[in-house]
Each structure stands twice: as structure tokens, then as C-alpha cells.
Amino acid sequence: SWDAQILNCSEDASLRSQGWFQRLDPRFHQFVLYRHCRYFPMLLNHPEKCAGGEVHLLMVVKSVIEQHDRREAVRKTWGKERAVEGRKITTLFLLGSPASGKDAKNLQKLIEYEDRLYGDILQWDFMDTFFNLTLKEVNFLKWFDLYCPGVRFVFKGDDDVFVNTNNLLDLIDFRVEARREADTMVGDTILKAIPIRNRQSKYYIPRELYDKPYPPYVGGGxxxxxxxxxxxxxxxxxxxxxxPIDDVFLGMCLEKLRLAPETHPGFRTFGITKHKVSPMNSEPCFFKQLILVHKLGAEELLRMWSVVHREDLVCAKKTSIH
Structure with missing residues (x-):
């Protein structure tokens, strides 16, 4: 069972006297002081999700408490639990706890109620902040290793993406038939990226923290x-x-295994085109031939899903998605 029962992790005070720490941008102090704290108690757990026979595809969605409408949209569309030709698809949402001061008690009550309705939320006792996304990554990997012996594939995504589940299943079939299952890590791969040094950027990384180019990694959509x-x-x-950046962290873990992620044109984690008004961004046939598009709001997702799955939608060509 989950063994991180109590929250008993204190800061590594020895770092405070080190020169590099004193030069470090204060925004990163908290992250670095507690970086050794990896596994956290679970507030909501569903070990039964992986029990009872084989799950062909586990859909794992990173979300935050406040984004209730996005979770609802995912449950009604690509995250809907079902069996496709006997292959079971199961969905889970990964959450941290509400940041203190944000009406935390009421938010926690709401998420517990939502989980009573759907039974599909894994929640850990660390605050849901940008820097803590990597905690979601490692706590999920540990959870998966512990509870999911019968799962075959994992899709991991954000709650603001469109996923064409049928095309995703086709891709899985192709990997299995081609005997290329074992090392599968497929997405929108980013090569030769370097840390962003612009202090205004959400992805800013000071040199004290990391001073090399990034290994190949998969865009987090x-x-x-x-x-x-x-x-x-x-x-x-x-x-x-x-x-601090969860996608890059996974790339570092892959590099340790001497593996690199594969890129696939069906994953568009940076959207479809740069121009917001491009017809491609609302063209159902385009969505029909892709696997993933980032990023859509809850209403856009519901609308595009219903259009793409209309019986009378005729598209000129069926493109191969392998």
C-alpha cells in the first residue's frame, strides 16, 4: 500500500550557507530547500482503478482543483471510461491540495464531493503549484508501479487538450503489431532545447540550477x-x-535509461497554427486525423468532440497516423 503516510519533511538547511544558493533567485529557494521531499501522503486514492483484469489504456490527466469544468469536459469526451472492441479504457485525474489561503477548506470539500460522484481522482498532500508538477510526476510513477500490474499503455496529458481516442488506439495497435511496444514514449518531442534565462518567463531557470542543454523531452500537453x-x-x-519543469524532468529520466522519446506528427502540443484565426484551428477534419491538440477550453473541447464524431462528417482523405 501507499507508504508515505505522514508529512514529515523539513528543509535542507545546510544549503542556506552555500554560495550558489545565496546567488540563486529567491523564487527558487523553497523548491531547492525541499527538493529531497519526494513522496507525499494521499488524500484521495483509488487502487481499485487498476484492479480486476487488464486495462488496455490508462488515461492520466493532470488537473488542479479549480478546473472542475475542464475535468467535466474530459469525462464527457476523450476521458470517458469505456471498452472499445473489448479493450478497457480507464481515466484518472492527478491533483495536489489547494494552495493555502485560497479558501482551501471549501475547495477540499468540493473535490471530495466530486470524487464521491466519479471516483476518479488521485490527490496528494502537496500544494498545487507550477514547481510541484514534478511531484505529480514522481508520485504518479510510484503509484502506478505499486497498483497497476495489469495496465498495458498509459496516456498522460493536460486537462486542456483534445485527444482523438480512436487514433490513439490505432497508434497503440500499430506499436504492438510492429513489436515496438516496450520502449514506447511518443509525443511532440522537443530536441536541443536550452533553459530559458528570461526572468519574466514562466519557464525561467537560473544558471545556478541547470547549466546545460536539455535532453530530448516530450511536450507536456x-x-x-x-x-x-x-x-x-x-x-x-x-x-x-x-x-522544476516536469516535462524536462521526464526527459532526464529517459536519458538515464539511454532512451529518447519519439516524435509523432499527430501530437500538436503547441496548437495547430500560430494564427489564432486560422480555419485549421476549427476544422473538424483536421482534428479527426490528429491524436492530440493543445490547447482548448472546456467549451471548445465539447464542441469539437461532438463535431468530429458526427456520423455525417465527411472528410476527403483518411491519413495514416502511424
Whole structure:
């Protein structure tokens, strides 16, 4: 069972006297002082989600408490639990706890009520902040390793993406038939990226924290991986220092395994086109041939899902998504 029962992790005070720490941008102090704290108690847990026979595809969605409408939209569309030709699809949302001061008690009550309705939320006792996204990554990998022996593939994504589940299943079939299942990590791969040094950027990383180019990594809007790789990533992750950007952290774990993610044109984690008004951004046939598009609001997602799945939608060509 989940063994991180109590929250008893204190800061590593020895860092405060080190020169590099004193030069470090204060925004990163908290992250670095508590970086050794990895596994947290669970507030909501559903070990039964992986029990009882094989799950072909586990859809794992990163979300935050306030984004209730996005979770609802995902449950009604690509995250809807069902069996497709006998293959079981199961969905889970990953959450932290509400940041203190944000009416935390009421928010917690709301999320517990939502979980009583749907039974699909995993929640850990760390605050849901940008820097803590990596905690979601490592706590999920540990959870998966512990509870999910019968899962075959994992899709991991954000709550503001459109996923064409049928195309995702086609991609899985292709990997299995081609005997390329074991090391599967497929998405919108980013190569030769370097840390952003602009202090105004959400992704700013000071040189004191990391001073090399990034390993290849998959854009965090969403990616597909095999369960074998998820287990190997868990083992590798235990020896990789936590990093503030979760996608890059996974790339570091892959590098440790001497693997690189594969890129796939069906994953568009930066949207479809740069121009917001492009017809491509609302063209159902375009969505029909992709696997993932980032990013859509809850209403856009519901609308595009219903249009893409209309019986009378005729598209000129069926493109291969392998």
C-alpha cells in the first residue's frame, strides 16, 4: 500500500550557507530547500482503478482543483471510461491540495464531493503549484508501479487538450503489431532545447540550477508510453534530482535509461497554427486525423468532440497516423 503516510519533511538547511544558493533567485529557494521531499501522503486514492483484469489504456490527466469544468469536459469526451472492441479504457485525474489561503477548506470539500460522484481522482498532500508538477510526476510513477500490474499503455496529458481516442488506439495497435511496444514514449518531442534565462518567463531557470542543454523531452500537453517504460522510468526517477519543469524532468529520466522519446506528427502540443484565426484551428477534419491538440477550453473541447464524431462528417482523405 501507499507508504508515505505522514508529512514529515523539513528543509535542507545546510544549503542556506552555500554560495550558489545565496546567488540563486529567491523564487527558487523553497523548491531547492525541499527538493529531497519526494513522496507525499494521499488524500484521495483509488487502487481499485487498476484492479480486476487488464486495462488496455490508462488515461492520466493532470488537473488542479479549480478546473472542475475542464475535468467535466474530459469525462464527457476523450476521458470517458469505456471498452472499445473489448479493450478497457480507464481515466484518472492527478491533483495536489489547494494552495493555502485560497479558501482551501471549501475547495477540499468540493473535490471530495466530486470524487464521491466519479471516483476518479488521485490527490496528494502537496500544494498545487507550477514547481510541484514534478511531484505529480514522481508520485504518479510510484503509484502506478505499486497498483497497476495489469495496465498495458498509459496516456498522460493536460486537462486542456483534445485527444482523438480512436487514433490513439490505432497508434497503440500499430506499436504492438510492429513489436515496438516496450520502449514506447511518443509525443511532440522537443530536441536541443536550452533553459530559458528570461526572468519574466514562466519557464525561467537560473544558471545556478541547470547549466546545460536539455535532453530530448516530450511536450507536456500529452504523450503515450508503455507500462514497461513507466515502470523503468519510476526506477530511474529515484536517482534523478527533482527539476522544476516536469516535462524536462521526464526527459532526464529517459536519458538515464539511454532512451529518447519519439516524435509523432499527430501530437500538436503547441496548437495547430500560430494564427489564432486560422480555419485549421476549427476544422473538424483536421482534428479527426490528429491524436492530440493543445490547447482548448472546456467549451471548445465539447464542441469539437461532438463535431468530429458526427456520423455525417465527411472528410476527403483518411491519413495514416502511424
Amino acid at each position: 500529452g504523450f503515450l508510453m508503455s507500462s514497461q517504460l513507466a515502470r523503468r522510468l519510476f526506477v530511474a526517477s529515484e536517482d534523478v534530482e527533482l527539476y
